[in-house]
Amino acid sequence: MGVRISLRDVWVRIGPVEVLRGVSLDAGGENIVLVGRNGAGKTTTLRVMLGLLKPYRGSIVAESNGVKLDAGRIQPHVVARLGVGYVPQGRMIFPDLTALENLEVSYGSSLPGDVLEWLYSLIPDLKRFIDRKGRYLSGGEQQMLAVARALVKRPKLLILDEPLEGLAPRIVKTIVEVLKSIEEEGVSIFITESGSLARVRELVDIAYGIDRGEIVYKGPVEGIERDEKARARIWGF
Ligand SMILES: Nc1ncnc2c1ncn2[C@@H]1O[C@H](COP(=O)(O)OP(=O)(O)OP(=O)(O)O)[C@@H](O)[C@H]1O
Ligand SMILES: [Mg+2]
Structure with a gap:
């Protein structure tokens, strides 16, 4: 069974600015994809889902296998234990650690051989670096490592914040292939x-x-570009 996280009428204010308005x-x-221009509130939404940020109004529920957490217990380590992996915007790799050591920091100890083999099967390039x-990793390699790091605990839901940002088209293709093989393992992608x-x-x-800070579309991905109001607000045309 998968993990579900639901936000209802979530409001967040940072300083004087209403950053989320009834999400x-x-x-x-x-x-799922959450699409919006720079500053729209995407990262803030993810931070609320992960328990990194508390809204001043609204509710959050996370559940997995009959375990249900309500707002008071939505904290990052608890959400992670429920089976949620997070790839933050900008990758956040430790520059002085090797790729393997970066994975070990997330795992909490040395990485079992079967976990590493599973990661290699999903991300073959990982073996090379x-x-x-x-x-010393390229942008694409760092992104592959950031994805691998989020997978070490075998999450059921993988949340990725703009993982394709700033990557060359060829690398985008590689990352998309990696994400497809992760989906095939039964992991949901957000x-x-x-x-x-x-x-x-x-x-x-x-x-x-x-x-x-407002949700302006929800529906099949094919429908969003046909929705004139949503399109104007998201892409400005
Ligand atoms: N720590 C903060 N301090 C001040 N303002 C913030 C902070 N975090 C977010 N904001 C503001 O909240 C709004 C939403 O930010 P958020 O990072 O969620 O957007 P985003 O959709 O992830 O944008 P991007 O595509 O640039 O990553 C922006 O106007 C941003 O300036
Ligand atoms: Mg962001």
Whole structure:
């Protein structure tokens, strides 16, 4: 069984700014993209889902296998234990640690051989740079490592914050292939994107559109570009 995280009417204020204004969404089960321009509130939404940020109004529920957490218990380590992996925006790799050591930090001890073999089966390139330090990895390699790191505890829901940002088209293709093989393992994907959906369309079923802290679309990913109001708010055309 998968993990589900639901937000209902979530409001977040940072300083004087209302960053989220009544966000409701459901993650898990289906593969989902959250799309919105820079500053729309994507990362903030993920931070609420993960328990890194408390809304001043609204509710969050996370459940997995009959275990149900309500807002008071939504804390990052508890959400992770429920089976949620997180790939933060900007990758956040330790530059002075090797790829393997980066994985071990997330795992909490040395990585069992079967976990490493499973990661190699999903991300074959990882083998090539497993002993290289973070600072010597290319952008694409860092992103592959960031994905691997989020997988070490074998999550059922993988949340990725703009994993394709700033990557060359060839590398985007590689990462998309990696994400497809992760889906085939039964892991649900929740991904954010700030531009066109062309790159993620084959990965996801459902799209949420966000603009200035408001959800402006929810439905099949094919429908979002046909929704004139949503399109204008998300892409400005
Ligand atoms: N720590 C913070 N301090 C001040 N303002 C913040 C902070 N975090 C977010 N904001 C503001 O909240 C709004 C939403 O930010 P958020 O990072 O969620 O957007 P985003 O959709 O992830 O954007 P991007 O595509 O650039 O990553 C922005 O206007 C941003 O400036
Ligand atoms: Mg962001």
